Amino acid sequence: MAKHDVDPVLRQLVRAVNESGQAAVPVTVSLHGTTLTGMLIAQNRYFSDLVEANPLMSALEPTSGLLGKEYAKEAEAESDHHLHVRAAGVRGDGEAAEGLWRISLGSVDGWALRAAAGRDVEDDRGPFARLLGTP
DSSP, X not given: OOOOOOOHHHHXXXXXXXXXXXXXXXXXXXETTEEEEEEEEOHHHHHHHHHHHOGGGGGGSGGGOTTHHHHHHHXXXXXXXXXXXXXXXXXXXXXXXXXXXXXXXXXXXXXEEOOOTTOOGGGOOOTTHHHHXXX
């Protein structure tokens, strides 16, 4: 399989969501024949949700310090190379339909932003608030 470049738009979206810490962006991602639908979330929120769902996973949270400083540095350095999705559905050969996913940006074949039902667009500052100059 030929290696392809990572979409710079998706990379910037992931970076913005990670910087915001709490933004959640509705996305659909295509990965080698599987389509995953859910919310793009920040890496720190991914780890928090992972520990909340299963406290035995607390060692994986970089800020816990349980796996050392080197692990924390590596996890932070890789944060912009992975997207974190709280999945609501999957189509294709995949069985799992819900849960937390950590996906390499290089594995994404395609992606789309989805409309968020029931959200007040004027009240949603989104992950790019910093770039737009809104607090």
